[in-house]
Amino acid sequence: MNNSFQEVINEKSDDELINILFRSGEYQPEFVELVKKELVNVRNIQSYEDFFQSKSDEELIDFFNQSEEYPEKYIALVKKELNERSISYVTEKQTPVHFMDQTNCLGQHLQRNPHKKTVPDSEKAEMEVAKQIYNFAANLLFKEKQSRDDVINALIKCRKCRNCD
Secondary structure, three states: OHHHHHHHHHHOOHHHHHHHHHOHHHOOHHHHHHHHHHHHHHOOOOOHHHHHHOOOHHHHHHHHHOHHHOOHHHHHHHHHHHHHOOOOOOOOOOOOHHHHHOEOOOOOEOOOOOOOOOOOOHHHHHHHHHHHHHHHHHHHHHHOOOOHHHHHHHHHHHHHHOOOO
16 A cells, blocks of 8 residues: 555645645545655655745745635745745735625625635636526526526526626
């Protein structure tokens, strides 16, 4: 089994191996031990600090901006390294006011995801609205058993109310 573990480890990037260590409870202990040995003995990464110190400013900022994908203690080390380099980073996401204050056709408030740290671009916002519209239509079709024509009319009516924009 150790050979198959080692093959998997050899294919992983340093970033992936560090992430495995942060999520060590999700893996078999033998696998985690092999990951540690790989990082220390083969890749010469003695500590988490060594790993983050080896990253460029841009890479650290990317880690921070994708913080919802990483454990909290991982991001704490990213912030520590950014602070040591005197690099400022945004700690609270800025969201357009119109997006927070409106509701969709289902009466649900359109809100930002409180766990994300980056400002969504307009394409992500459009995708979220499209997803809500699809969910609205699917709800009418499958849960409320409305006809195709009724759903089309409801979508047209929804479009006229302009609260899904």
